[in-house]
Amino acid sequence: MIGDREQVYENIRTAVSLNQLNSKVEPGDPKLLREDKEALLRHYIDYRTAYGFCVKKYIAEAIFHAGTSAVGLITQVDGLENLSGIRGPAIVTCNHFSPLDPAIVRFAMRKAGFRRISIVNQDSNLAMKGFVGYMQKYADTMPVSSLKWFMETEFPNQIENALDENKLVLIYPEQEMWFNYRKPRPCKRGAYLYAVKFNVPVISLFVEQQVKSIHLHTFRVHVLPVIYPDRQLDERTASLRMQHTDYEQKCAAYVMAYGKKLTYDFEEGDIVGR
Template identity: 45%
Template sequence: MIIGGNKERVIANIRQAAESRDYHAKVEVDDPQLTAEQRSALVEKYLRRRSSAAYHIKNRAARTIVDAVTRSQNRSTEIVGLENIRGITGGAIITSNHFDPLDNTVIRTLVKRTGRKRLYVVSQETNLAMTGLIGFLMNYTDIIPISPSAKYMQDSFPGILKSLLDNGQFVLIYPEQEMWFRYRKPRPPKRGAYYYAAKLGVPVISCFVEMRDEERLDNEAFHKVKNILHVLPVVAPDLNKSARENSIQMMEQDYKQKKEAYEAAYGEKLSYAFQDSDIAGWIPHSCNISAEKKG
């Protein structure tokens, strides 16, 4: 299922960002554009309602919908390496490549396989401004917003994260930060996910999703893809090191594992020189970006 508008513009943005080595650039073209005041208001509203009875009722309804979508979207999804996390009994942070609005359903499939019922997802607070069904799900399906607000990130966010992890929950944090649609390659991560894992003393479940093109079409511009989730060795903090030292070491180890998983899956060395095949399932047309690039 492809969600969103003009993917040609998005792919052009991915090409430009990859060639500029700006691996955390925003490439989507239809994301909500909000002022600082509006973003702060979204976070304040989130904090007010998350303990209300109405929130919990809507949360159950939203999770029911997401569970149905997860089953529908992942009928053919394969999971490799599940044995790597069988020893985890407490909370953990999950990291994965971010390539689709529904890629969290791949991770939800993994979480269900472990016998757990819920997955919490860290997401930009601007997603709470979405409308319609997507907006409802963003607001009520165990989303934990992040924000430029220093007060929120210093006071509220760590407390929410700690409470969930202390209660044995899994939390998905995308260390690549921005979503790059159908982009096959793992991008260099940001350090935040590993810092919180180190500070709170929990392991990182390292994941990489491989995408294989299918013959079936999703639309005129894309083939459908099959997802193969590679669950890689767990990355754990060293109790003898500081949170900063751990976060750097854990980040480097996780990226190394994702890079090796990519190279094994696709049979080629990881390079960020852009090529059309970097976008899974894409069918470049005669008037496509590549033709325009060649001019």
């Protein structure tokens, strides 16, 4: 694991030097051929209504709930006043730096009075093994894919169904996880496109990471102003405006949290614990 993390840090350093701020840096992620993705997604679609899937989902959500409570012991939430008046469904966006992200976000949203949240993750996570793989498949997650047929039909239906159930939907606009990376990275447009398409707001979060001691890594969730779709604009323009606004908010939150200018020149302090 130590060697893997060292490789991740070097991959981050290389990606920053190449200005590839949304690239994959985790060397252990499953690498799937198109036919493997097809098989995984077809099985997911067929299996998700089965009794066995529902039982596993119930167990995974119970574990996730307990993990959220544990993460809450080292997490502080600021800016909840920005969510006053928000009661219905919404898209949630957050910087992506840890497998703990979903629990951190869920804890913050629980403080705001939201109980139900679905998490969008990569289709390759369906191939993960062990406990992490179990949670990736069953803890109220929904896969996103590069396969055209899935993204044209199944994925929008998943988003719409979750929103219709008054859930929050967590989408990481940075796309890939960069372990313990402090800086916000440019946002991809997908989250904001669905916000416009289904006419829901975006709850914008930025998580600050601090090291209190060699053994204590803590988090502060900054709840930023809610971003609403402009219904007077066309879908593309409205989503691009939301995308830009969210990134700017996250950049400003970084400057406020760490008291330093945001640049993408690599420094060892960009990665917590380095």
